[in-house]
Amino acid sequence: MLSKIWFDRRLRGWCLQALLIAMVVGGLGWLAWNAQANLARRGITSGFGFLEQAARFPISESLLAYDTSDSFGHAFLVGITNTLFVSVLVILFSTVLGLGLALARRSKHPLVSGSATVYLEVIRNTPLVVQLLFWYAMLTVALPSARQALSPLPGVFLSVRGLYFPKLVLSGEVLWFWVAVAVSLLMVIAAVMLRPMLKLRHGMRFPLVRSALAAAVVLVGVAAWVGGVGASLDVPALRGLNYTGGSTYTPEFTALLIGLVFYSTAFSGEIIRSGIDAVPGGQWEAGSSLGIRRWHLLRLIVFPQALRIILPPMTSQYLSIIKNSTLALAVGYPDLSFVVATTINQTGQAIEGILILMGVFLTISLTVSVLMNFYNRRLALVQR
Amino acid sequence: MTHAYLATQPPQALPPTTNTVTLWHRLFGDAITAIATVATLALLAVALGKTINWGVLHAVWPDGDAAACRAASGACWAFLSEKLRQILFGIYPPGEQWRPALTSVILLVLGAASLPPVCWGKRLVLAWFVGIVTVLLLMRGGVLGLAGVPTAAWGGLPVTLLLAVFALGAGFPLGILLALGRRAEMPVPRMLSIGVIEIIRGLPLVSLLFVASILLPLMLPDGMSIDGLLRAGAALTVFSAAYLAEVVRGGLQSLPRGQGEASRALGLSWWMMTRLVVLPQALRSVLAPLTNTAIVMIKNTSLVLIVGLFDLLSSGRAALADPAWPTPYVETYCFIAAIYFAICFSLSRYSMWLEARYSQHRSH
Numbered sequence: 001m002l003s004k005i006w007f008d009r010r011l012r013g014w015c016l017q018a019l020l021i022a023m024v025v026g027g028l029g030w031l032a033w034n035a036q037a038n039l040a041r042r043g044i045t046s047g048f049g050f051l052e053q054a055a056r057f058p059i060s061e062s063l064l065a066y067d068t069s070d071s072f073g074h075a076f077l078v079g080i081t082n083t084l085f086v087s088v089l090v091i092l093f094s095t096v097l098g099l100g101l102a103l104a105r106r107s108k109h110p111l112v113s114g115s116a117t118v119y120l121e122v123i124r125n126t127p128l129v130v131q132l133l134f135w136y137a138m139l140t141v142a143l144p145s146a147r148q149a150l151s152p153l154p155g156v157f158l159s160v161r162g163l164y165f166p167k168l169v170l171s172g173e174v175l176w177f178w179v180a181v182a183v184s185l186l187m188v189i190a191a192v193m194l195r196p197m198l199k200l201r202h203g204m205r206f207p208l209v210r211s212a213l214a215a216a217v218v219l220v221g222v223a224a225w226v227g228g229v230g231a232s233l234d235v236p237a238l239r240g241l242n243y244t245g246g247s248t249y250t251p252e253f254t255a256l257l258i259g260l261v262f263y264s265t266a267f268s269g270e271i272i273r274s275g276i277d278a279v280p281g282g283q284w285e286a287g288s289s290l291g292i293r294r295w296h297l298l299r300l301i302v303f304p305q306a307l308r309i310i311l312p313p314m315t316s317q318y319l320s321i322i323k324n325s326t327l328a329l330a331v332g333y334p335d336l337s338f339v340v341a342t343t344i345n346q347t348g349q350a351i352e353g354i355l356i357l358m359g360v361f362l363t364i365s366l367t368v369s370v371l372m373n374f375y376n377r378r379l380a381l382v383q384r
Numbered sequence: 385m386t387h388a389y390l391a392t393q394p395p396q397a398l399p400p401t402t403n404t405v406t407l408w409h410r411l412f413g414d415a416i417t418a419i420a421t422v423a424t425l426a427l428l429a430v431a432l433g434k435t436i437n438w439g440v441l442h443a444v445w446p447d448g449d450a451a452a453c454r455a456a457s458g459a460c461w462a463f464l465s466e467k468l469r470q471i472l473f474g475i476y477p478p479g480e481q482w483r484p485a486l487t488s489v490i491l492l493v494l495g496a497a498s499l500p501p502v503c504w505g506k507r508l509v510l511a512w513f514v515g516i517v518t519v520l521l522l523m524r525g526g527v528l529g530l531a532g533v534p535t536a537a538w539g540g541l542p543v544t545l546l547l548a549v550f551a552l553g554a555g556f557p558l559g560i561l562l563a564l565g566r567r568a569e570m571p572v573p574r575m576l577s578i579g580v581i582e583i584i585r586g587l588p589l590v591s592l593l594f595v596a597s598i599l600l601p602l603m604l605p606d607g608m609s610i611d612g613l614l615r616a617g618a619a620l621t622v623f624s625a626a627y628l629a630e631v632v633r634g635g636l637q638s639l640p641r642g643q644g645e646a647s648r649a650l651g652l653s654w655w656m657m658t659r660l661v662v663l664p665q666a667l668r669s670v671l672a673p674l675t676n677t678a679i680v681m682i683k684n685t686s687l688v689l690i691v692g693l694f695d696l697l698s699s700g701r702a703a704l705a706d707p708a709w710p711t712p713y714v715e716t717y718c719f720i721a722a723i724y725f726a727i728c729f730s731l732s733r734y735s736m737w738l739e740a741r742y743s744q745h746r747s748h
Contacts, residue, residue, distance in 0.1 A: 017572035024576065031603040038602050109417060110410055111424045125679070125728035126721040127686040130697060134721070137713030323588035329690050337590050350598045357591050365586035 035351065044348050051076070057342050059334045061250055072343055079339030080360055086253070086335065087322045090260040094321065095314075097261065098268030105273050116269075123266040129330050131263055136255035136331045146242050155235045155246070163249040164236040173227025180223030184216030252333040256325070264321050271317055275310035276302060308379055315372035319365055336360060450709045460712040464719055467703040471716065474539015474699040480531060484542040487519045491545040499734055501741075516549070535613045539694030539702075541723070543613070547685040547695065551620035552678055558621065559628030564658065566629065567636055577629070584626035589687050592619040597691040616688045624681045631673045635666035671742060675735035679728045686724070696720055 039046055051073035059066050062078040063085055104116035123131070140160055144150065149159035157164040170177065191212035198208065223229070236246030249257070279302045287297040328335040340353045412418045442458025446465035453460035464471070473484040494515045497503055523542065526532035565577030584592070596619035601609060610618075639662060647657040667674070689698045700716045 013570050017570055020572050020576065034605050035599075035603045038606070041606070108410060109420055109424075110407070111428075112420055115424060115428070121729060121732075122725065125683075125725045125732060127683040127697070127724055129686045129689060130717055130721045130724065133697075133701075134714065134717040137717060141711070141713055319586075326588040326590040327687070327690075329590065337588070337594075341594075344594075344598060350602060354591060354594050354599055357594070358587055361588055361591065362583065362586045 039351075042348070046349075046351060048352055050347055050349050050352070055343070055346075057346060059339070060332075061253060061334065072347075075339050075343070076336070076356060079334060079336035082333070083322070083325050083328075083335040083337075083360075086256060086260070086328070086333070087325050089257060090264055090321050090325070091318050093257075093261045094264035094268045097265040098272050101265055101269030102273035102276060105269065106276065120266050120270065123263055128259070128263050128324060129327055132255060132259040132327055132331050135259040135262075136251065139251040139255050139258075146238065149238075149243075155233070157236060157243060159243075160251065161242055162251050163254045164243045164246050165249075166236065167234045167245075167247040169232050169234045170229055171232070172229040174229065176227050177220075177223045177229045180219050184219045187219075188212045188216055250333075252328075252331050255331050256328050256333045259331075260321065260324060263324070264317070267317055267320075268314065271313045272306070272310055275306040278309045279305045311372065311376050311379060315369065315376075318372075319368055322364055322368070323361065453710050453712070459715050460710060461715065463709050463712045464715060466709070467706070467716075470540075470703040471696070471700045471719070472540045474543070474694045474702070475537050476539060477531070477533060477537070480525075480533065483522050483525070483530070483533075484538070484540065487522055487542040488545060490515055490519055490522075491542070491549060495545075495549075512553070516553075519546070535611050538613065540699040541696050543694060544685050544696040547613075547617055547620055547688065548682045550617040551624045551681050551685065554617075554621045555624035555628055555681070558625035560632055560663070562625060562629035563632035563636060566633055581626045581629050584623060585630070589619075589623050589684055590690055592623055593687060593691045595619065612691075613693060616691060616693050620681065620685060620688075623684070624677070627677050627680070628674065631670050631677055632666065634673065635668075635670035636662065638669050639666050668742070672735045672739040675731055675738060679731050679735075682728060682731070683724065696723065 036046075052071050054069050055072045055075040056068050057075075058068055059075065059078055061082075063081045064074075064078050066074065066078045101116055101120070104112050105120070107113045107116075139162075143158060143160050146157075146159045146161050149157040149161075149164075151157050155166040188209070191209045195208050198206075234245050236243040236248075276298075283301055283305065284297060287301045288294070292301070325335055326337040329337050329341060332338070337357060340357045344350045344353045410417070411421045437458065439459045442456055444452045444456045444458070444460050444462045446462050448456075448460075448462040450462075453462055469478070469481055472488075473481045476484050494512060497511070498508060519542075521527055522530070523538060523546075524533060524535070562577045562581055565573040566581065568574050568577070593616060596615040597612065600615055600618075604610065643661055643665065644657060647661040652660065685695060686697045688695050689701075692698075694702065697720055700720050704711050704713060704716055
């Protein structure tokens with residue numbers, strides 16, 4: 001009887017699973033119980049009530065307005081926007097530069113492909129933190145003082161104080177102007193998205209995108225003319241020991257941006273290159289025997305097919321860029337992890353801070369995967 | 385009877401092959417290529433010139449001192465030779481630094497010995513076990529007349545190597561377990577594995593290090609504490625386990641179903657089937673991606689800087705804090721990067737070699 005129970009596979013399976021659940025729940029419960037006891041002993045009230053208190057620590061740079069009297073909740077929001085800002089910039093730059101790197105690696109020119117390979121190997125085989133600290137050192141120690149700033153382009157200045165560049169300043173009825181810009185942008189995007197559908201399903205020959213572009217130009221122009229919008233360039237100028245006017249990127253932000261772009265370009269480039277390589281050689285040969293130029297061949301025949309192969313690994317590459325941006329801690333750019341670390345130092349609300357950090361990153365990961373999967377499905381080969 | 389279609393003349397010789405693309409042709413074949421060549425050469429010349437100027441011509445060599453470094457406009461190699469021991473071994477007691485040196489050598493030799501497939505076997509596992517115990521005793525001291533050194537005083541290269549070995553050595557079995565769990569038929573282990581793998585892969589390593597360094601001490605009962613180095617090692621282990629699990633799952637999925645079914649038909653138990661039939665084949669097919677994950681994890685050990693542990697990078701930064709010397713950040717980071725590069729580059733070549741070897745075996 002007993003042996004029958006023991007050798008019943010289904011029963012044994014149920015018992016094992018019940019044991020597993022009990023172990024996991026028990027372990028987590030034990031940790032939570034200890035945490036509660038420890039917090040009570042240290043006199044820390046847990047919960048998210050602290051989010052409404054004043055943060056009282058400075059954040060050196062942010063897209064959103066921030067003051068030390070603002071709440072912790074607002075500080076977290078500032079951190080999240082900073083994380084997203086730097087991630088989006090890195091994703092854009094590294095994708096474009098990665099395409100260049102992929103083409104350079106595929107080039108038959110020995111010098112071009114050789115330099116690309118050296119760059120790739122050096123970047124891929126050294127830790128990102130070391131690279132970030134290297135760029136930060138280059139920007140803060142190796143660059144000249146503000147008085148002898150480098151000026152690679154007129155109006156752009158690079159010194160130990162950071163990167164200064166001209167800012168476009170608008171005057172007049174700016175609000176309606178921006179509304180017009182937003183509306184025309186949406187119009188052009190809608191035209192681009194609708195075009196294949198209308199063209200393929202309804203055989204429409206109307207030049208939709210061109211007319212949308214023309215309408216956008218007219219709309220923005222009218223808004224500028226009616227509102228009396230004038231534009232001028234605010235060029236940074238040396239005053240005393242530092243520059244005033246224009247836009248500024250601090251050395252921390254610049255180092256993080258440069259370091260992440262250099263690092264991510266190497267990985268994106270390899271993903272794009274292997275995608276292009278994976279398109280069968282017959283596609284190239286068939287295209288050139290039809291007399292299509294090499295550049296058109298790449299753009300119209302090979303690249304659309306490579307995109308299907310590139311997209312899934314590129315998604316995880318974009319996600320790892322967002323995750324890597326937490327290394328801002330090493331150079332001191334106030335991203336979300338920086339704000340969380342500072343908050344934990346100041347309030348001792350470790351559990352809440354880390355939960356917020358994890359929650360935000362899991363949400364971002366999930367959203368990006370869902371979006372990219374949606375795009376991937378649209379792109380996938382339509383099969384019967 | 386004559387056949388008009390039979391050749392009456394000897395076959396003509398083939399025209400000479402047009403495969404005469406010389407180096408000159410590839411560099412200066414047409415206008416665009418020539419422009420690319422000149423532009424690349426010019427860029428390389430400028431970059432190399434600046435580097436040589438800084439690193440060789442205006443540099444202070446190891447015979448110089450701090451004053452010479454302050455005066456010079458180039459690199460300060462004297463700093464590196466002066467601070468070499470501090471960068472490599474951290475604040476370990478100077479008189480005892482043969483111990484971390486021996487530790488690094490043992491770990492590097494063991495690592496190198498694990499590479500050739502001929503060496504894989506039970507003896508290698510035994511060697512690693514003996515090696516790890518020796519190394520830990522050597523670093524910690526307190527036995528055989530060695531002075532005791534607390535882990536807080538450990539630093540530099542041995543800490544980086546120990547963290548990497550720990551994260552990979554403990555993460556690999558855990559990763560296999562997670563991968564098997566993810567493919568299990570029972571729903572509870574499958575859901576648990578999927579949850580653990582996906583959550584950890586969705587999080588940045590920094591947040592896991594925060595959990596290990598800040599949250600874990602808070603979650604242990606009063607009076608119980610875990611060493612800081614061990615906690616960071618645990619975070620790295622869990623992180624690498626999640627990534628290794630996905631690689632192993634790829635190997636498991638590439639295996640034909642028939643392998644498992646055949647072994648069940650022969651009467652093997654689930655455990656014997658997994659150990660003797662499934663895992664050996666699955667792991668062999670993902671050796672190269674496993675090595676690549678190992679490279680990523682070796683690079684990731686440098687993140688412990690953020691929670692204030694003294695690995696190679698943090699020791700280098702600590703050495704820079706000496707007020708008697710100028711602060712040659714760039715030289716120090718280049719030196720540290722070179723050590724990482726030597727390890728990771730050889731591993732990446734090894735991974736390519738494995739891949740080539742494996743695909744050769746496949747085609748037979």
